[in-house]
Amino acid sequence: MYDYVIVGAGSAGSVLAARLTEDPSVRVCLVEAGPVDSEPNIHVPAAFGRLFRTRLDWDLDTHEEPHLDRRRVYLPRGRVLGGTSSINTMVYIRGNRLDFDSWGQPGWSYDELLPYFKRSEDNERGASAYHGVGGPLSVADGRSRNPMSAAFVEAAAEAGHQVNDDFNAGSQDGFGFFQVNQRNGRRESCATAFLHPVLDRPNLTVETNVQVLRILIEDGRAVGVVGRRLDDEVVLRAEREVVLSAGAYHSPHLLMLSGVGPAALLSALGIPVVLDAPMVGQNLQDHALVPLVYTHPHPISLLTAGDPANLKLFMEEGRGMLTSNGPESGGFARTSDDLPAPDVEYLGAPVMFADSGLGTPTHHSFSYGPSMLTPRSRGWVMLASDDPTAKPKIRHNYFAEEEDMRAAIVATRMGTEIARQKALAPYTEGMHEPPASESDADLRAYIRQYAHSIYHPAGTCAMGSVVDADLRLSGVDGLRVVDASVMPTLVRGNPNAAVIAIAEKAADLIKGVTPLPAAADALVS
Template identity: 70%
Template sequence: MYDYVIVGGGSAGCVLAARLTEDPDVTVCVVEAGPLDTVENIHVPAGFAKLFRTGVDWDYDTHDEPGLNGRRVFLPQGRVLGGTSSINSMIYVRGNPLDFDAWGQPGWGFDDLLGYFLRSEDNDRGESAFHGVGGPLGVSDNRARNPMSTAFLAAAAAAGFAANDDFNGPAQDGFGYFQVNQRDGRRSSAATAFLHPVLHRPNLTLEANLQTHRVLVEGGRATGVVGFRAGEEITVRAEREVVLAAGAYNSPQLLMLSGIGPAAMLGALNIPVVLDQPLVGQNLQDHALVPLVYTHRHPISMLAAGAPESVHQFVTEGRGPLTSNGPEAGGFVRTLSGLPAPDVEFLTAPVMIADSGLAAPTAHAITLGASLLTPLSRGHVSLGSDDPTAKPRIVHNYYADPADLDTAVRALRIALEIAGTAPLEPYTETAFRPPASTSEEDLRAYARARTQSTYHPVGTCAMGQVVDAELRVMGVEGLRVVDASVMPTITRGNTNAPVIAIAEKAADLISGAPALPARGTEALAA
């Protein structure tokens, strides 16, 4: 029996466990389906793509996507301590202040959350109105800075776009290097930052390799979870609350397996209905990415990152190609005049990224492309089986709203313009699987054929729909959800930093600690 049982040792779960156990009188058990984060490629930044479809990845795919010619899209998600923060590209972007204000939830505006962003941060740029120091999470400038990334930024400038050296500063628009979740050139995941330093606490228990199958609900209250490890059923009881921190795919799956979801679907699968809640699993959102790939003769891509001199530099200095997070540089752009904030995020990586990163690079190359920051399309997560080990049925419905495809085409035109400038000429010798032409029809066809996920699922247990503004599941006592699924709408940028801030605030909500004071953002608004 514990006070709190946290399901999921990922970005949110690690933060919650660390913060809640600051009170020595509170006991917490973290239940993680995957193993400990001991795989070397987790901690060597350039090795993250080698983690896909391994034992530390849930290895999900979408179901047939109607807007992508029936293709299925690869969806990696961390099944390991640290969750997806242990296998992602480490980009630290909070999003735009308008994102959080648009949620319309009391206590969740950007001014309310900025203090939580700063509390988690240990930014090597030092303390300022926009950055925090002394927090658990390492945030640093990129140490790799491949010549192709620098050329990409020069190309964006040549195409007329402004520079921006801080996407978490006064303004989001413009191009520059991303800050990354690294410390001394190594990954700073939620596990290494928040959980490992406190695992010695006697009031904290970690149960790894234990996959939760359902939440126990007795008399309308969550009282624990049931899981399996090595064929053995294990029950973990919660005196106060069960907190689902399993992510935008697995949290709704667990709710439905526990009888909380659409009654018609649950009944068809012979799952006893605890609460008819048709919105569980709905409202799924993601940033669709449309990449362009160009090959060239220069032996400077990440294919060369494993050279002995690079390994030596990484081991001795924490610098060099092995510190690359992949998409080192990028930018935020408004593809239409009159938009209140950027609607596209550009990313570039000094490597060939083909087939959602699942195909081995066959040549030195540069990949650049844009992800759609404000999609109107909505998908869903549902069950295909009552077996808890079966993967959830995921449909993102990319381009279900025609306006999203319009945005993708505008973004493609900008990407092609940047690729055609002089600074990138040495690295764009041969287009790899390019659009047939720049006609509207061919660019639309290219987007449908090549779009992939940016691996940012959110929204499936949204505030105001499934959970309230304190992240409590409406209709069930003692049960909360704390992860990306609670976002009503997706943020403009990579979603890991917002998830950590959500968990920081949730820890105060759960413990009853006073909320951090709101911080004025007049400079940001200006």
């Protein structure tokens, strides 16, 4: 018996476990379907792609996407302590002020969330109006600084974009180097930042290799979870609350398996309906990326990262190619002058990143492309079966809305314009699988054939439709959801930092303490 059972030891779950157990009288059980994060490749930043489709990855994919030539799109998700923060590209981007303000949820404006961003942060640049020091999460400048990454920023400036040295400060617009979640050149996942330092707390129990199958709901209240470790059933009971932090795919999946979701679907699968909640699993959003992969003969790509000299530099100094997070540099832009904020993020990586990251690099390359930040298209997560071990059925409906395609065509053309600039010319000699031309029709066909997820799902248990502003599930007592699924709309940028801030605030909500005072005069536009 515990006070709180947290399902999922990813970014949100790790933060919650650390913050809730600060009170020694509170007993917390954190449940993770995967193993501990002892695999060496987790901690070598440049090796993140080697974790895809391993035992540390849920290895999901979409149902056939009707607007992407009926392709299935690969969706990696971490199945290990730290969750996807143990397999992602470590980019630290919070999002835009407009993202949080537009949610329209009390307590969740940008000014009210900024103190929670800062509380988590230990930024090596020091404290400022926008950044914190002394928090658990290391935020650092990248230590790879590949010449191609620098050339990308210079080429963007030649193409008319401004240079930006901090995307999380006064303005998002412009190009520069990303800050990353690394400490001394190694990955700083939410497990290493928040969880590892507190594993010896007697009031914290971490159960790994336990896949939760359903939530126990008795008389309208969540009282625990049922899971399985190998062939053994595991029952964990919660006196106060069950907290779902299983992510934008698995949190709604678990709710539906527990009888909370669209009644017609649950009944058709023979699952007793506890609560008819038609919006569970709806409102699914993601950032689609249009890949632009350029080849060249210069031996400076991550193909050489494993050379003895690079390995020595990494092991002895925590520097060099093996510290590369992939997208070292990039930037934010607008596909139309009348937009209130950027709608495109470019992510530039000194490697051949093809086939959704599943392709084997065969040439020295520089890869980048527009990640579409404000999709209008919405998808869904559904049950495919009443068997709780069956993977969820997912459709993102990428580019279902014509305006999303229009913006992607403009953004792709902006990307190819950067490739033509003098600074990047040495690294854009050829193009891997190029579009037939830059006409609207050919770019549309190229996007339909090659666009893929950049792994940022959100929105499937959104505030205002599934949970309230305190993240409580409307209609079931003792049950909250704390992860990217509660975002009404996806943030402009890599969402891990926002998930951490959501969990920091959720910890205070659960504790019942006074929220941190809102920031004043801090603008990200």
